[in-house]
């Protein structure tokens with residue numbers, strides 16, 4: 001039978017090529033140049049669609065594919081079709097949920113007992129991002145135990161005397177407690193205002209509800225996992241892809257060829273640069289697009305870098321997760337700019353859009369420069385690299401007022417006969433409460449790498465620390481050295497507490513440099 005309506009499979013790719021080619025949502029880089037591909041047209045429509053959505057969030061009843069040129073090219077890019085379908089589905093889900101919310105409201109009215117349609121929603125609360133910019137990062141849930149002290153039952157199991165005796169099995173007390181306990185179910189589980197209306201739940205009912213809440217929690221976790229998995233497969237979520245499409249559509253980027261790296265916290269793509277909208281800005285011929293992952297879990301353990309960074313302190317507590325991730329991208333941009341100004345070899349910032357950072361590509365013809373850990377250098381180059389790294393660490397500290405905080409052979413690239421520093425979203429100023437500890441860790445990595453690499457002149461980690469920071473810690477063993485570092489950090493913190501500013505000892509020549517960012 002003739003498979004009518006089924007698109008013919010593209011011819012299998014021949015010749016060697018990076019593994020991403022087969023998986024990449026953009027497919028292999030196009031060698032035949034098309035002045036206006038369908039992908040571009042599609043993306044324009046999608047961009048309009050999103051714009052409509054942004055402008056008209058209250059009544060999103062606008063038909064998405066309404067206008068705009070539609071060119072039926074011979075070269076149909078199915079990934080765009082998929083993308084379009086996903087966007088439409090997203091729109092549909094959102095409308096569906098909005099309708100659900102309206103009905104929920106209509107049914108509930110002012111009634112004290114409310115019915116929740118939460119479990120019927122298409123967009124899982126975790127995944128929705130339309131309204132969360134207004135939601136605070138802090139958990140403001142009411143704690144039923146702290147607010148209005150419930151009567152406690154002592155160890156012996158009862159209070160009162162004779163006829164007035166109240167045991168812990170008392171129905172009313174127990175019922176109220178059960179109602180209050182319900183608030184401890186997963187946050188997304190709607191329990192209604194049981195406390196407010198003095199609802200008393202029997203143990204049996206409570207246990208049934210608890211079971212239900214747990215299984216719901218598991219169900220939604222599974223759902224979430226599935227979604228996460230699917231985004232990992234396509235590297236980025238639809239919104240991010242749209243953001244990237246827009247960059248291509250505006251002409252800023254020529255094409256996005258594929259994915260260079262998928263890490264825990266970011267996905268990096270290669271792109272050919274296009275034309276800048278403004279005359280004064282030049283887009284590099286090849287770009288790297290770093291997409292900070294918008295799934296939070298990986299970022300939780302990075303709190304310590306940003307929470308205590310005074311540059312971001314005021315903002316941190318007020319932010320929601322998505323904004324915090326944008327802040328990582330913003331931090332990387334600022335730090336790269338500082339480094340660029342100091343003349344340290346590093347990617348040059350092109351543009352930052354939300355959690356997507358475009359910078360110059362270190363490498364050539366789509367091949368990224370190798371990491372220092374992957375390259376075999378002659379002993380001469382190794383020595384050269386060492387001195388360069390030592391120099392850069394000093395520059396970073398003194399001129400940029402920064403500590404890399406994740407410096408190792410994994411975040412140094414070898415390109416054009418020199419070392420390039422990358423991955424600076426977590427970099428902090430030396431006066432960060434843990435800044436010197438981070439520096440010491442960096443020194444340990446660098447020192448070990450070059451000592452193992454056969455550079456006889458390489459300073460040990462403690463010497464390197466002193467050489468970079470300008471301190472003169474004399475401890476001759478790791479433990480004492482570390483203790484002195486922590487003492488210095490503490491001294492600085494105490495000073496901040498008492499005087500509201502950092503100690504000047506952290507910068508050898510007066511105040512830290514001021515950067516015009």
Ligand code: ADP
Pocket residue numbers: 260261262263264265266267268288290347359360361362363368369371410411422423424
């Ligand atoms: P992560 O936080 O995931 O480690 P990185 O910034 O280190 O993020 O980027 C991951 C990888 O992507 C790097 O190891 C490097 O191979 C590649 N990469 C990142 N930025 C660039 C760039 N500007 N040019 C070339 N390759 C890059």
Ligand code: MN
Pocket residue numbers: 410411423
């Ligand atoms: Mn890295």
